[in-house]
Amino acid sequence: MSYRLTFLFVFCNAALAAPPLQPLIDATPAGGVLRPAPGLYAGPATLAKPMTLDGGGKVILEGSGRGTVLTLAASGATLRGLRLTRSGDSHDGVDAGLLIEGDDNLVEGNAIDDVLFGIHVRQGNRNRILNNSVASRSAPRGARGDGLRLWNSRHNRVEGNAFARVRDLTLANSPDNRIAGNTLADGRYGMHIVFSPRTLVEKNALRDTDTGIVVLYSPDVTLRGNTIAHALDGGGAGIAFKDSGSALVEDNEVLHCATGLSANAPLNTEAVLTVRNNRFAHNVVGIYFYGEKGGHRITGNRFDNNLTQVAVSAAGVGEANEWRGNAWSDYQGFDRDGNGIGDTPHEVWLYTDRIWMETPRAKFFANSPALELLDLLERLAPFASPALILRDPAPRMAK
Numbered sequence: 001m002s003y004r005l006t007f008l009f010v011f012c013n014a015a016l017a018a019p020p021l022q023p024l025i026d027a028t029p030a031g032g033v034l035r036p037a038p039g040l041y042a043g044p045a046t047l048a049k050p051m052t053l054d055g056g057g058k059v060i061l062e063g064s065g066r067g068t069v070l071t072l073a074a075s076g077a078t079l080r081g082l083r084l085t086r087s088g089d090s091h092d093g094v095d096a097g098l099l100i101e102g103d104d105n106l107v108e109g110n111a112i113d114d115v116l117f118g119i120h121v122r123q124g125n126r127n128r129i130l131n132n133s134v135a136s137r138s139a140p141r142g143a144r145g146d147g148l149r150l151w152n153s154r155h156n157r158v159e160g161n162a163f164a165r166v167r168d169l170t171l172a173n174s175p176d177n178r179i180a181g182n183t184l185a186d187g188r189y190g191m192h193i194v195f196s197p198r199t200l201v202e203k204n205a206l207r208d209t210d211t212g213i214v215v216l217y218s219p220d221v222t223l224r225g226n227t228i229a230h231a232l233d234g235g236g237a238g239i240a241f242k243d244s245g246s247a248l249v250e251d252n253e254v255l256h257c258a259t260g261l262s263a264n265a266p267l268n269t270e271a272v273l274t275v276r277n278n279r280f281a282h283n284v285v286g287i288y289f290y291g292e293k294g295g296h297r298i299t300g301n302r303f304d305n306n307l308t309q310v311a312v313s314a315a316g317v318g319e320a321n322e323w324r325g326n327a328w329s330d331y332q333g334f335d336r337d338g339n340g341i342g343d344t345p346h347e348v349w350l351y352t353d354r355i356w357m358e359t360p361r362a363k364f365f366a367n368s369p370a371l372e373l374l375d376l377l378e379r380l381a382p383f384a385s386p387a388l389i390l391r392d393p394a395p396r397m398a399k
Contacts, residue, residue: 018042050076075102087115096120117145131160141188150174171196211236237262245271327396346395350387
């Protein structure tokens with residue numbers, strides 16, 4: 001290529017290169033509104049003052065493939081109608097589409113894609129993150145970044161967002177946040193709540209994840225009105241609690257998961273788990289208790305056609321919980337007085353089920369003719385006294 005053609009090629013490429021967005025941000029006064037002309041702009045960029053950046057759905061900010069695309073290091077700012085794309089790929093650096101390091105910001109109606117982490121809130125409080133769409137880049141689930149990560153952040157509202165092809169939604173050391181009305185498909189954990197007490201999670205829809213919602217060391221969490229489906233890979237649970245007392249799980253629907261709800265013992269007699277008015281349907285196990293001393297309250301739930309309705313880690317576990325007013329698809333009693341309550345208690349006993357409870361690999365043979373025959377023989381002529389798992393004295397009649 002001649003010198004003249006080389007110069008023309010470089011000149012044309014330079015002319016077509018995306019202009020940087022940073023000078024426009026720097027030229028906007030605090031409290032002002034920046035509406036860039038539609039088109040592609042080069043990042044990364046940092047917004048460090050209270051202002052409005054409105055892309056109108058027609059502005060793309062493309063990162064350099066290194067670091068975070070847009071950093072919001074201000075309080076009282078608004079980001080709206082942007083597409084943020086092409087972050088770096090460093091997990092150590094938490095390379096993200098958007099990093100929020102301030103308070104009282106509004107982030108709404110943005111699209112974030114081809115990034116490692118989606119939205120990272122680091123020591124940010126009272127932010128509103130509304131109606132955004134977030135997708136990580138194509139990679140195995142464990143190699144992606146979190147669609148949302150809150151670290152040491154309080155009183156944020158994360159509502160109406162759509163997350164797809166991400167790793168987790170993670171709250172770490174972040175109490176008093178509200179996560180509502182979001183959707184997530186294709187992730188590792190739907191939500192991972194760690195050392196984040198008083199979190200409210202309601203009306204979210206999670207599907208096709210390894211595990212749905214995991215709550216660790218986080219008391220006073222409320223899970224209400226969520227739908228969790230197809231959490232199957234790796235033996236995942238729709239909902240899992242560990243050392244997280246005084247929690248409320250109500251009005252959720254958990255469908256087609258390895259385990260509907262998994263929980264360990266309450267930390268003390270006051271810090272029990274209340275599980276009410278949920279539906280656990282078509283799971284391998286409806287509810288699983290382990291390391292259990294009893295005390296949880298399980299009332300008013302529906303257990304529909306789970307392969308095993310309730311499982312425990314050892315004989316005697318589960319019996320000490322409070323069971324009342326649940327509807328069981330396998331209840332074999334009658335309602336002669338027509339009051340909607342079974343005439344006899346519903347009881348679950350531990351027969352040959354202990355084979356796969358003590359030897360998890362045997363779960364593969366559940367409902368097989370051999371295990372069904374063993375179960376029948378054990379019920380007819382038990383070799384040892386079966387253990388009572390639960391007794392519901394007032395079972396509701398399933399409709």
